[in-house]
Each structure stands twice: as C-alpha cells, then as structure tokens.
Amino acid sequence: MDLLRFTTAGSVDDGKSTLIGRLLYDSKSIFEDQLEAVERFSRKRGDQHVDLALLTDGLRAEREQGITIDVAYRYFATPRRKFIIADTPGHIQYTRNMVTGASTANLAIILIDARKGVIEQTCRHAFLANLLRIQHVVVAVNKMDLVDFAEERFEEIKEAFTSFASRLDNLVEMTFIPISALQGDNVVDKSTQMPWYQGPTLLYHLETVYVGTTENHVEARFPVQWVIRPHSDQWHDFRGFSGRVAGGVFKPGDAVTVLPSGFQSKIKEIHTADGPLEEAYSPLSVSLLLEDEIDTSRGDMIVKSNNPPQMGQDIEAMICWFGEKPMSPRGRYVLRHTTREVQAVIKEVRYKVNINTLHKIEDDLEFHMNDIGRISLRTSAPVIYDSYAKNRITGSFILIDAGSNETVAAGMIRG
C-alpha cells in the first residue's frame, strides 16, 4: 500500500504536537520558510524555545491561545509511503474530533505519558479507535526520558493497556513503542538509551506495517452518484451510472440487481474516460453500463445479485452525538447514507456508553454533544446497508438537523 492514513490520539500535554513536529522535522518534511515562520512567531510570543506545535496549529486563534481547535490534516512522504495524518485536538470537543479523524484512518497512534501510565483518557482513545474499527493501533509510550528509559515502566504500561484492550474486540494488531518525542528517541532514529528495546522505531513501523486493506472485496456494492447521459450524436445511447465502488468486484457480464427497485440486469461495460475496465473494485470511481434499460438514479445501489445487502426502514446503530443541541427524543432528522438521503425518526435510545469505563448507562438517555450510545431509527424510505463491521462505507451514516442543516451525529450500523 502506497498510502497510510493515521490519526493521533492523546490528552493535553502528552506531547502529541511535539511528536508530529518531530516526525515531520526528522523525516525532513518541513520546509525552511515554514520553520522560519514558526521561529518568528515563537519569538514574538516570547516562547523560550521554538514550539513545533505551531507547525500544526493553522488558525490564528490556535496560535494565539496555544491550543488546537479543529482537526487538521498533515501530509508527508518517505521513499516508502505517503502519509496523511488526521491531527485531532486533545481537549475541546475531543470525541467529535477524534471520531471525525478516525473515520478515514487505517491506523491510530495512542500516546501515553510514561509517568502517568494508562489513564482514563487512554481508555477513551482505545474505545473510540475500536468503535470506528481501526484495526491497527500503535501505543507510543512517550516521555521515556522522564522515567530514566526504564524497561520495567514500559512493560507495566504495556500490560495495563493489553489488559484493558482485551475487552475491545476489533483491534487486530497492537504495537508498543517506547519513545521520547522531545529528544527524538525511537521516533525516526533508533534510541541509544534503550538497548533493551529491540522493536522498530515509530516511523519505520508506520512505513512497513501491513495494514492490508480496509476495503471490502467480497460484497459488491455500487451506490449510484450521478447518471451520465451525453446529449451528443456520438454517444446517443450511452447511459452510465457513475459512482465509486464501495465494496466487492464488478466485471462485465456480472448479474446485478438495482436496489431498492429489485430490477435485475447484467453489466455491459465498465466505463472510464481512459477506456473500459476488465474489473472495478473499491475505491475506484467508474461508470457502469447495464444490458437493460432500467430506471436507476442517484441514491440507488447496484449490487451483485448473488450477494445482496440488507434493506429496510428499521436501523440499529451506535451513534456519536455532535450537535450543540441535545438529541430530541423521537426527533426527526435527515439521514444521509451513501448517496441516499431519507428522513429518520429516533425510535428508541437503548443505552449510552460511559466511554471511560465502558459501562452502559441506562438511566440517563439524553444525548448531549460527544455522547456515544446505541439507538434505533425508523426511516421514511428503505435504506440499503451492510453492518459497519462488514463495510465502512455502506455501514455508516450521518444525521443532519433539517432546521439548521448542521451535521449532528455520526452513526455506525449494527448487523
């Protein structure tokens, strides 16, 4: 894989910005004029040292207050891979930001302060990574310089985290790395202070970890985005259903069903501007041409007939609430799922989760900003879906407040 998307999770003052600054700096991804600008601003603010966090804090309010307000995306590349970092702030609207950053990530770095060990926030980060089904987690035990680079301390933290994480069933792979972001130990260059650690440096691990793919290549799913009908003599009969493959593999000749109508046909051609393809798979953007004239439009889904998704108006989901206003009981929202938009009403709140203890909350069912829990929804028209566990694209949705047009919740459908 040429591209790795990862998100970083850490609480305030655990050195997250320093770590990202260090990764960018030591991998020579920072330009001279960027560094000069940061030095200038640090001097102007009266800092004693150059604050590498300024590299990632892009807004004026962030630089002035020394805090991160919103998710920022960072890009860097080494000869092995290109990386996209979703850098999520540690305090304000933490859950909302981490869920946003995690929704497109293949890997999460969870930072732990070696002095503090596994704390409540660590559990929260691990829970959210698990909820969003990030299968690969790097636990970076930072500030090892402040615990004398002690192997025992590292092992203690490793054991505590492993014990907590055993209750999280989606984490496929965990790697523990002892680092000092400030001094650069085991970030890009191997530490000389911790000869007892035989594993990879953080960057080497990020460059080489096999994340396989989060794409689903089994169940073929094609949400129709747009219908291409050229009004030209040359392409008179052309009718292409364009979209991005959300799962599985499509080939010419495949028997397909268009949902929700249920009409069946065969794939005649997979069209792209560069010529027809022999097969199309996730995440390629293509246009499908069908053998038969079938009424199909945006919001429909083309699937292989032998492996249909679920379809219905009753949805069970885990949601994370983002709205400033609490969720209204039996409230009506717009539900956007793949390319389809329907009305939805909250039928029942089943429980909320205390994300620090993983306990279910059943006596307070009002959803406020950053609350996570399980609900059931009833929609005005059928939704064509898979469980989030099977497919991140066909298993996810957002809720929109029809009055304010704000995105108020993110949802993951249960199978």
Place this chain on the structure above:
Amino acid sequence: MSSIRSYHVSLLQQLESEAIYVLRETAAQFRNPALLFSGGKDSIVMAWLARKAFHPAGLPFTLLHVDTGHNFPETLSYRDTFVEQIGARLLVASVQDSIDQGRAVEERGHRASRNKLQTVTLLDAIAEQKFDACLGGGRRDEEKARAKERFFSHRNDFGQWDPKNQRPELWNLFNGRMHQGEQFRVFPLSNWTEMDVWLYIRQENIPLPSLYFSHQRRVFQRDGSWLDAETGFAQPQTEEPILEKTMRFRTIGDVTCTGAVESPAATLDDIIAEVAAARQTERGTRADDQRSESAMEDRKKEGYF
C-alpha cells in the same frame, strides 16, 4: 495452487478516484456549481479530472475565471485553448470591471495588488450567476489555514468562512445542505500534495502553460521574491534593478504578487526532481501570503476561495 488476487490501487489512482467522487457529489448536491479556473496547475488538474468524471458527457459546471487583469499572456492563451479542448463554458469575472463600477477600490503604492479585490469580484459573480458552490483547486498541504478546510466548506450568505464552527466531515459523507443565499466552496484536491499534482500531470501528460518551465525572463527582486519585469504590471523602483535570469514559476497567480524561482528545470522530470529536493514551500513565492501570519485565513473569512 491458487493465488490470492490483490487489488492494488496506486496512490495516484486513489487520489484521482477520490477527486472524481467529490466532483460528482458536487454536481449532484448543488443546483448551479462553478469551477474556479485560473490557468494555474491545480485548477488545470481539477478541470482535467472534471472532464474524466463526467465523460463522455460534458462538464456540468461553468468554468469561472476571476481575472485580476494582471495576467501573464501565456496564461490567457493557454486558458482559451484548454477550455476549448475540454469543451467547457468559460465565464470571465473581471476585477477591472469591479473597480470601474466602484465595487472595489484599487490599492495604491508600488506594492499595490489586486489579490484582495478578487474576493469582491468573486462574490459579485456568485450573486449575479446564482452559483451555489464553487470548486477550487486548493490543497490542504499548501497553506496552514487550508489544512483546516473541509472538502465541502460551508460559507454564510456573505461568502465567509467560519473556521471555528465547521461541520464535522466523516467517512465520505458530505453535507451540502444550506439555507437560501448561503454557499459552498468545494476542494476535490484536498488530499493532494504539490508532488502528487506534478506526478499526475506527468502520468496524464497534461499540457501546461510554458511559464512552469525554465525560460529566460527579465525580473527584479523585492522582499526576497523575483517579480516579473516583462508584462509591466509590477513596477520596479529605482533601487530594484532589472536582471535577466533563467527562471520558472512554481505557482501562477496575479503577476504583481507571484514570484519566480531560479531554475534550470525544463521538463516534467526536471520539475519533479526539483520539487522533491525543494526546501521552500511553493507558496513561499506568493507575496499575497506573506502580508501577515494569517493572510490566507483572513482572506478566506472575507469570502476568498
């Protein structure tokens, strides 16, 4: 023996298919979107991707050029040829017209630039044509305020960006709903880096304005930038001698605030090697960004791209 089929998708394929997805979402979610086309490489790549996204049909967007009047002649001739090639409609919104109508006031002094005035012209064109979304070639890697942008960036009815109150954007679900009079900016190239853009231009063999390649040019130095002395739009002062040098442009914008770099890079391969070794960001040549620490953020809050 059976072999496991691998479905490898290259980095450029991933970026291309993501951008096409965003372009199609824009066509589907908005009533009347425009594609901002400046003749710079990012907007060229975006228009190229738009042609692919709707092939074999034409573009469902109007191309909108916000013209400061301070153009390199190469950019204009390139623009007209390219637009004809991809079979698009082009609308030119002129900053000069905004000034003549008293909608915008020209800056004074030899450092005057029309960069800020573009916002007035853009917002007027949006109001006149009733555009509800404008596609821009901005990338998150090019500038720190842009790093905070969404793919679908909501703007209020004054066209303003409110960076502290952005809609969360999850998975590939874009919320383009808005009230009457509000607008969006959409950035299909959000996840592309400067290097990705150049690699894609080489892969696709996309023609570019000759300004991007090394050539002889008469220039003068101001605040560390080499400004053009040939078009006459930037006025050198007496203490700013004119020299002839081997130059190229890393970005192309308004002549008065786009600096050239000394470079022998004459081919795409040369440019890619140069970008890989660069120690300065590409917008380091843009005087419009150097005006203050938050120049881009401030312009976006006023309704800029």
